[in-house]
Amino acid sequence: MLKISDLKVRYGGIEAVKGISLEVPEGQIVTLIGANGAGKSTTLRTIAGLVKPAEGRIQLKGEDITGLAPDKIVTQGITLVPEGRHVFPDMTVLENLKIGAYLRKDSLEEDLKWIYDLFPRLKERSWQAAGTLSGGEQQMLAVGRALMSHPKIMMMDEPSLGLAPIVVKGIFDIIREVNRQGVTILLIEQNANMALKVADLAYVMETGHITLSGPGQELMKDEAVKKAYLGK
């Protein structure tokens, strides 16, 4: 569904992504793992149109979307749940969700029902200021807001960061459920153990390169992956 070919991204003189190629097949959960600074966020931000690539191509269902503006990328069906969640703290849960639908308001009520069915907790807190939600609830809201754009692909940048283990488990349950409902997932995680468990396909990124790829379950058994990312 999503195909990235020979992507290079530079910040000034620094090359953060050094010619990577990867594919995200329709209906799958794909994960990108790797140490801090490997270029994972840069890759997602480039797909989302927030950063312009120096070289390479990004295709969605065979169509070239390289370098499109962020709102056009959302319209094409790709959404990003950014690292750190970035909900609007002074706005209510409901207002935050409505912002996610700013490019398509045609089925607002239906979409809200979908999100509230997925996250009953958000429904209960519909009128609460987003800034007063717990970390896990804010992550739910960030996911809900992203889903309001009806994405074909939802990209998530470190959704488990800073959350307690029990809450992280909840977030991964949500990722599975959203995927089961037909949304393709591209997930970045520091929590390689959890990410590889849910991933149909996984890529390992090191200093701007992709060094390994394969089914998540297979990479979990890889000796180098175990040593570097699973603490075994």
Ligand SMILES: Nc1ncnc2c1ncn2[C@@H]1O[C@H](COP(=O)(O)OP(=O)(O)O)[C@@H](O)[C@H]1O
């Ligand atoms: N806005 C930026 N300006 C300059 N350098 C950046 C910027 N964002 C990231 N970098 C650099 O690009 C490299 C990759 O960063 P990033 O994509 O955030 O990695 P990861 O998400 O894997 O931790 C790092 O060396 C980082 O310092």
Ligand SMILES: [Mg+2]
């Ligand atoms: Mg990052």
